[in-house]
Amino acid sequence: MPLLHLQNTQVSLPQVAIIGGGPAGLMAAEVIASAGFHVSLFDAMPSVGRKFLLAGVGGMNITHSEPQEKFLSRYGQSSSHIKPFIEKFSSEDLCKWIHGLGVETFVGSSGRVFPTDMKAAPLLRAWLHRLREMGVQIYPRHRWNGWNSAGALKITEHNSNELVEKIFSADAVVLALGGASWQRLGSDGAWVNLLRDKAIQITELLPSNCGFECAWSEPFKDAFAGAPLQTVGLRTKDLNGVVHSIRGEAMLAKTGVEGTSIYALSAILREQILANGSAELLIDLLPDFSEEKIIAQLNKPRGKNSVSNFLRKQLHLPPIKLAMLRELTPVSIWQDNRAIAQALKNLSLSLTAFRPIDEAISSAGGIKFSELDSNLMLTKLSGVFCAGEMLDWEAPTGGYLLTACFATGRAAGLGVVSYLKDLDA
Numbered sequence: 239m240p241l242l243h244l245q246n247t248q249v250s251l252p253q254v255a256i257i258g259g260g261p262a263g264l265m266a267a268e269v270i271a272s273a274g275f276h277v278s279l280f281d282a283m284p285s286v287g288r289k290f291l292l293a294g295v296g297g298m299n300i301t302h303s304e305p306q307e308k309f310l311s312r313y314g315q316s317s318s319h320i321k322p323f324i325e326k327f328s329s330e331d332l333c334k335w336i337h338g339l340g341v342e343t344f345v346g347s348s349g350r351v352f353p354t355d356m357k358a359a360p361l362l363r364a365w366l367h368r369l370r371e372m373g374v375q376i377y378p379r380h381r382w383n384g385w386n387s388a389g390a391l392k393i394t395e396h397n398s399n400e401l402v403e404k405i406f407s408a409d410a411v412v413l414a415l416g417g418a419s420w421q422r423l424g425s426d427g428a429w430v431n432l433l434r435d436k437a438i439q440i441t442e443l444l445p446s447n448c449g450f451e452c453a454w455s456e457p458f459k460d461a462f463a464g465a466p467l468q469t470v471g472l473r474t475k476d477l478n479g480v481v482h483s484i485r486g487e488a489m490l491a492k493t494g495v496e497g498t499s500i501y502a503l504s505a506i507l508r509e510q511i512l513a514n515g516s517a518e519l520l521i522d523l524l525p526d527f528s529e530e531k532i533i534a535q536l537n538k539p540r541g542k543n544s545v546s547n548f549l550r551k552q553l554h555l556p557p558i559k560l561a562m563l564r565e566l567t568p569v570s571i572w573q574d575n576r577a578i579a580q581a582l583k584n585l586s587l588s589l590t591a592f593r594p595i596d597e598a599i600s601s602a603g604g605i606k607f608s609e610l611d612s613n614l615m616l617t618k619l620s621g622v623f624c625a626g627e628m629l630d631w632e633a634p635t636g637g638y639l640l641t642a643c644f645a646t647g648r649a650a651g652l653g654v655v656s657y658l659k660d661l662d663a
Contacts (some may be wrong), residue, residue, distance in 0.1 A: 251276040252658045255391055255408035257382045259286025260424075261640060262626025262647030263414030264365060269651025270412075271372040275658060278406065279374060280393055281424065282381040287362045288423040289416065293640070298358040300336065300343065301329040301351045301637035312638045314505055316631035319607045323645040329637070332644055339364040350637055380404070382415075384432040409661070410621045410654045414647060417601030417627040418443040427601075429628065436619060439606045445598035446632040447639075448504050449496030450517070450589040458565045463492040465558050471522030472499050476506045477513055485525055490558070494589065495519070501599065502634045508592050508602070521585040523559045532579040545572050553582075600639050602632035613653030614646060621657060625650035 254270050256263045259281035271277045279286070293299075302309060306328060313320045333343050333351060341361045342354040353361055369376070383392040386405060395402040418427030427443050434440060454463075466489055473483035486499030500507075503519070510517035524532060535552040549555050549563075563578075566585050571577035595601055605624050609616055614629075616622045625646040633639050 252409040252661075253278065253407065254410045254412070254654055254658075255280065255406055256412045256414065257281075257391075258412075258414035258416060258424075258626070259283070259376065259378075260414060260416055260626060260643065261287075261290055262643040262650070263412065264369065265644050265647030266412040266414060266623070266625055266651035266654070267369055267374050268365075268372065269648055270410075270654050271369065271374050273655040275655070277372075277374045278377065278408075279369075280377045280380040280382060280406075282379065282396075283424045284378050286366070286376060286378065287358075289420055289425060290362060290640075291358050292420070292423060293358065297356045298353050298361070299350045299635070299637045299640075300353065300361075301332050301641045303329065303345045303349045303351055309638070309641075312636070313631055313633050313642070319629075320631055320633075320642050320645070322612070323649045324641065327645040327648045329641055332641055335644075336361065339368065348636075382429075382432075384435070408621075410623065410657055412623045412625060412647075412650050412654060413628060414624070414626045414650070415628055417604065418595050419445065419598040419601045421596050425601075425627070427595075433605065438609050438616060438618060441603040441606055441630045443595060443601045443603040444508060445592050445595040446504055446508070446602040447501035447599035447635055448508070448595075448597065449491060449494060449500065449593040450504075450507055450511075450519075451494040451591040451593065452587055452589050454490075454492070454494070455565060458561060459492050462490050462558055462561060465490050466497075467495075467521075467558055467562070469525065470499075471525040472503060473520045473522070474503055474506055474510070474518060477509055482506055493593065495587070496593070498635060502636075504592070504634075505602065505632055507589055511589065511592060515590075517589040519587045519589055521562070521587060523555070523562065523582045523585060524553060527553070527582075529579045529583050532582055533575050536575040536578060549578070599635060600627060600632065602630075604628050604630040606630050611653075613656060614650040615653055615657065623650040623653050623657075 252275050254275050254277045256267045256277060256279040259279055267277045267279050310317045310321050336343055343351050344354055345351055379396045381394045383394055386392050391406040393404045393406055395404060415429045416425030419425055430440055466487055468487045471485050473481055475481050482503060484499050484502050488495050488500050489497035507517040540548045546560055567581045571581055605628055607630060611617055614623050614625060626643040
């Protein structure tokens with residue numbers, strides 16, 4: 239394969255390489271370019287922002303409007319690591335930045351924040367136009383393959399005819415390669431071994447915001463796979479015995495369960511499975527009914543109605559909830575109104591595995607924060623900064639993932655600016 243040296247004509251300026259064209263990488267590029275440094279951004283895909291665009295299908299949830307203390311709590315055990323970056327670039331700051339691109343936002347009924355047109359593409363187009371106006375050079379189909387013996391970046395250009403090996407010498411680098419979910423969009427986790435070869439400690443990448451497996455019967459799968467389970471309460475205990483609950487809905491799949499409310503509990507369920515081999519998810523099929531109210535309804539005369547028909551009429555249970563009750567309880571409870579009521583409020587579902595990471599919306603794990611300084615520079619690799627989903631944190635859907643990617647990308651960009659200015663001093 240040909241070997242080329244990538245050089246920019248503006249040789250008097252420090253050269254900065256951004257590896258990865260998602261929100262974190264693009265934000266770092268903007269911050270660095272706005273400080274007057276030359277930026278070259280490399281992405282392995284044919285175009286940048288592919289995962290960002292797919293996340294916008296069905297509505298681009300950019301961030302969340304809830305108070306910052308509650309917002310930060312969504313990052314769980316990693317909230318203390320993410321806090322300094324979001325405090326300096328909050329959800330409110332992110333909205334102002336979006337407005338600066340000419341894209342207006344609104345707050346939905348759930349508190350989630352969306353662009354007015356609900357789409358990601360106009361925002362990305364405006365952003366890329368700004369970056370190009372700032373002089374950022376974008377190189378699609380360029381995959382980073384680590385460093386050569388002289389410390390320069392090894393990059394392979396993939397085009398229709400051949401693979402071209404290139405060398406790029408940079409004064410600073412921002413790695414923003416994402417996690418390991420949705421590999422077809424570029425986040426394949428291939429960077430893990432490249433950094434481990436440099437003795438960087440990395441927490442194993444695991445699925446987050448993912449589905450979970452359980453043993454549905456064949457008749458149940460045939461009848462309800464793909465059906466929504468609406469208006470339910472979900473709860474589970476973490477490894478410390480603390481109960482976590484959410485009200486919402488789930489989606490039944492042939493393999494188990496998935497959906498927004500399941501994703502909100504995914505970190506806790508995943509850790510249970512890793513520790514114990516399974517996780518218990520308790521489902522409240524009637525969150526608006528107390529157990530006593532259910533019993534009172536069931537104690538009414540049944541007449542000639544079957545138990546199923548009586549439950550349907552008295553409690554307005556849809557077929558999917560009746561089927562779940564039958565699927566997950568023994569026949570013996572069906573003649574005991576109190577036992578039925580207890581089951582409706584505490585239906586136990588045993589989850590035996592989480593779905594593969596490539597199916598997950600995001601990933602947990604990544605570069606340990608102990609490997610980074612406060613500016614997100616690797617302490618073992620001077621001038622190399624990291625941002626976004628590469629770092630060891632996770633969050634539920636709802637705008638939290640994107641906000642942290644933007645905030646850490648900005649922080650890494652500011653870190654590069656400070657680093658280069660110190661070199662020039």
